[in-house]
Amino acid sequence: MFKQLIGSVRSMIRRLRSATSTGGRGHLPFARSSKPAHEAETFGCRYCWPRAANAAWKARHLLEQEVDLIDQSHFHVMILACRRCGQRFVSVFTEMIDWVRGDDAQSWRLIPITSEEQAELSATVSEAELERLGPGRRCLVRDYPTGERPRINWTSGLFVDRHD
Ligand SMILES: [Zn+2]
Numbered sequence: 087m088f089k090q091l092i093g094s095v096r097s098m099i100r101r102l103r104s105a106t107s108t109g110g111r112g113h114l115p116f117a118r119s120s121k122p123a124h125e126a127e128t129f130g131c132r133y134c135w136p137r138a139a140n141a142a143w144k145a146r147h148l149l150e151q152e153v154d155l156i157d158q159s160h161f162h163v164m165i166l167a168c169r170r171c172g173q174r175f176v177s178v179f180t181e182m183i184d185w186v187r188g189d190d191a192q193s194w195r196l197i198p199i200t201s202e203e204q205a206e207l208s209a210t211v212s213e214a215e216l217e218r219l220g221p222g223r224r225c226l227v228r229d230y231p232t233g234e235r236p237r238i239n240w241t242s243g244l245f246v247d248r249h250d
Contacts, residue, residue: 129173129198129223129224130168130171130173130175130198131168131170131171131173133145133148133168133170133171134148134149134168134170134171134173134175135168135173135198139226139238139239139240140238142196142226142238143226143228143238146166146175146177146194146196146226148168148169149166149167149168149169149175149177150166150167150168150169151164151165151166152164152165152166152167152174153165155176155207155209155210155211156210156211159181160180160181160182160183160249160250161179161180161181161249161250162177162178162179163176163177163178163179163211163216164176164177165177165199165204165207166196173198174198174199174201174204175196175197175198175199176196176197176199176207176216176219176244177194177195177196178193178194178195178196178216178244178246179192179193179194180192180193180246180247180248180249181193181249181250182232182247182248182249182250183250184232187232187233189232189233190232191230191231191232192229192230193227193228193229193230193247194226194227194228195225195226195227195228195241195244195245195246195247196225196226196227197219197220197223197224197225197226197243197244198220198223198224199219199220203219203220213246216244216246217243217244217245217246219243219244220243220244221242221243222242222243223242223243224240224242225240225241225242225243225244225245226238226239226240227239227240227241
């Protein structure tokens with residue numbers, strides 16, 4: 087009888103402890119998951135980086151060209167800047183020649199970068215270096231595949247398409 091009482095008191099303490107620690111654990115995933123969602127909002131302003139992909143593509147034309155990193159006819163990489171908020175973007179243009187019909191496949195990608203990332207970009211940036219920029223970050227893509235209509239979408243992170 088006495089042992090039973092001790093046992094039930096112990097199990098009550100265990101329940102209390104586990105309830106407290108569940109509360110503590112419950113808070114952590116929230117803190118962790120709020121970071122990536124928050125990151126997307128810390129780039130640019132409503133003029134240069136709107137939520138809708140089509141609007142962002144229109145806004146891209148208002149960005150100022152700052153530096154040419156790679157300037158080849160089928161592979162053009164540059165840094166663009168917003169005149170209003172100063173946000174820097176890496177813009178990547180790639181093209182594959184369609185030798186048969188002359189309907190070259192083209193792709194434009196645009197991703198915002200931090201000032202640290204900008205400072206670390208080498209003058210002769212490699213494709214691997216470009217693809218390491220902002221993993222999981224919102225990236226604007228305008229694809230114009232051979233024989234198809236252009237598509238404007240959001241993707242995650244920067245990917246450098248095949249090019250001539
Ligand atoms: Zn801006």
